[in-house]
C-alpha cells in the first residue's frame with residue numbers, strides 16, 4: 345500500500361515536493377532516510393531520531409536474515425516491533441551486500457549462493473527468498489532483489505556488454521520479485537531498481553521495462569559504487585527525471601550534502617547514505633560552511649559549537665537555541681575534541697546526533713524552499729556557504 349501525492353514542481357529544475365502515505369505513516373519528500381542496517385541507527389536513541397524529525401529509516405534484509413534470523417523477527421511481528429520504531433521502514437533486498445561479499449559468493453540466474461560471513465552456513469538468496477524475508481520484516485517499502493552492477497571488474501571499467509547482461513538479469517529478477525510479492529499478498533510497496541552501469545542507453549532500457557511493470561516506486565541503483573563523481577552526476581542527470589513523474593524516486597547510497605541538493609534538482613525524492621553516521625564515528629562533521637575534523641588541534645580550546653546556526657542537541661543543548669541566536673547551552677568544539685581524543689563513547693554519539701540532524705534539517709529547508717517557490721535561491725546559497733570553509 346502506498347500513495348504518492350505530487351504537491352509542487354519547481355519550474356527551474358526537476359525538483360518536486362511530495363508526500364508518501366505508507367502503512368506506518370506519512371513521509372514528506374524530498375527526504376533523507378537514516379541507515380539502520382542491523383536494526384539500529386548506530387549510536388542514536390530512537391527518541392533522538394523522533395526529535396530530529398526522522399520520518400523513515402532503513403533496515404537490511406541480508407544482515408537481519410543472518411542475525412537475529414527470521415524466527416526471532418517473526419516472534420515480534422516484524423522489524424517495527426523488534427526495534428521499537430513505529431514509523432515507516434524501507435528494507436534493502438540484500439543484493440548490494442551479497443555483491444560486496446566478493447569471492448565468497450556465486451551468482452547464477454536462479455540467485456546467489458554464499459557462505460554466511462557470520463557462521464559459515466551455506467545460504468541461497470533469490471528474488472523469492474528476498475521477498476519472503478522482507479515480508480517477515482513487514483517493511484513499508486520492499487526493494488526488489490537486483491544485481492548492483494560494479495563500476496569496475498578486476499580493475500577494468502565494466503563493459504557495456506557486461507553491464508547490459510547484468511541489467512537484464514536484474515529486470516528478470518524484478519519480475520520474479522513482483523510475482524512472489526503478489527503471491528505472498530504482501531500489503532506493502534515493492535520498488536524496482538534501475539541498473540545499466542554508466543551507460544545512458546542501458547539505463548533507458550532498464551527504466552522503460554520497469555515502468556511497464558507499473559510498480560509503486562522506483563530506485564536508481566548501481567551508483568555510488570566507486571565511480572568518479574562526474575560519472576555519478578552524469579547518471580543523476582540522465583535517469584531520475586525519466587522515471588514516472590507520479591511515482592516516488594529513490595537514489596540509493598547517495599551522498600554528500602551537495603549530492604542531495606543536486607539529486608533533488610534532478611527529480612529525486614528519497615535518499616539514503618551511511619555518510620552522516622559513519623563520518624560522525626570518524627570525527628568528520630558536516631556544517632553549514634563545510635566539513636570539520638574535530639580531531640584537529642585547532643579545536644582544542646574553541647568554545648563555539650560545531651555549527652553556529654544549528655539547533656540540534658549537540659550544538660544548541662536542551663534549549664535548542666542556536667549559538668548565532670544567543671544560545672549557549674550547546675557543547676563546545678573543545679569538549680567534542682576532548683571526547684574524540686579520549687575515545688569517549690559520548691563523542692560519536694553527540695557527533696551522530698549533529699550529522700543526522702544536519703542532513704534531516706537540510707531536507708527540511710529544501711521542502712520549505714520548494715513550498716515557497718525559492719528552491720533556486722536556496723540551492724545557490726547552500727553551494728556558496730558550503731564552499732566557504734570552516
Ligand SMILES: CNc1nc2c(CC[C@H]3O[C@@H](OC)[C@H](OC)[C@@H]3O)c3nc(N)[nH]c(=O)c3cc2[nH]1
Nearest residue numbers: 381402403404436439440492565566567568597
Ligand atoms: C553506498 N553506495 C551504494 N549503496 C547502494 C545500495 C544500498 C546498500 C544498502 O546497504 C546498507 O548501507 C551500506 C543499507 O542497507 C540498509 C543500504 O540500503 C544498493 N542497493 C541495491 N539493492 N542495489 C544497488 O544498486 C545499490 C547501490 C548502492 N550504492
